[in-house]
Amino acid sequence: MLQGHRERHRTSRIGWLRAAVLGANDGIVSISSLIVGVAAANGSHGNVLIAGAAGLVAGAMSMATGEYVSVHSQADIERAELEVERKELKANEEAEHNELAAIYVRRGLDPELARQVAVQLMAHDALDAHARDELGIVEAFSARPLQAALASAASFTVGASLPIAAAAWSSSASLVPCVAGASLLFLALLGGLAAWFGGADVWTGAMRVTFWGALAMVLTAGAGGLFGLVA
Incomplete structure (x- = not known):
């Protein structure tokens, strides 16, 4: 009986990695943008933090619901x-034997083989x-709704907490540059990390998300x- 070593491929990470990266990225981008937008509209420091917290809860539930329904x-x-x-x-x-054999012939096998x-x-x-x-359904890519929903909600919460923390630690005068700068740094790290996990170019991944x-x-x-001017 032939035996070979068990290889670990990055494709096994695709399900949870996609949900986690999407959730964290959305958390950082949406909440940092919300905070910057409220601050630009002359919102007080307290209002900015309230908006950020509300956005975190709403966004996490939205991500979980959307991911669960989709998957x-x-x-x-x-x-x-x-x-x-x-x-x-x-x-x-x-007929199913013939159908499967035809698939392998199209892939290059001799008809008898x-x-x-x-x-x-x-x-x-x-x-x-x-x-x-025939259908292209394999275990590594099979849909897992609950896993995807929990990963999205958790990663969104983690991502959203970062700009909120930056806003909480900054003064009213420095809130926008602090939140924007910290969020862009977090996004660059996230993009680079996701690219590294997926075996892609780290610099390209970081710059794409940051932009x-x-x-x-x-x-x-x-x-x-x-x-803010109209109100």
Whole structure:
């Protein structure tokens, strides 16, 4: 029996890493922008902190709800597709053998070898073979709604707490530059860390997230200043 070493691939991190990075990034960008916008509208230091805290709670719940619904919809689709495949296997197993063999031929196997591979894989676990090679459903990418929701809410809370802490520790006069500067630093670190985890270029990841965060704060500050003049 052939045995090989078990390799650890970054693809196994995709589910939780995506939710965690998205949540933390959204927490930093949205709450820092909210704080800067309220401050630009001449809000008091207390009002800024209240707005930040309210935004944290609302944002965390929004992230959790949105992620849960989205990923649960994906899970429902996967279950429905697997049920269809299960019925097809029961109704016409020979046709399913041919279908799987044709997939392997398109990938480069000799027709006879493709047939043998299809027969052996289906003898081991027919539904798993079709789920993986026909439907593209694999364990590393399968939908986990609750895990995604909790990861998003938790990471959003952590991310949102950073600009709130910067606002709490700064004076009214230095609030905007302190929150903006700290938030951009946090975003750069987050983008670089996410890129490192994913095996991508750290500098590119950091600059990409920082740019969009800075743009969000500039636009929100402009909107806050405009409404501050009107109010």
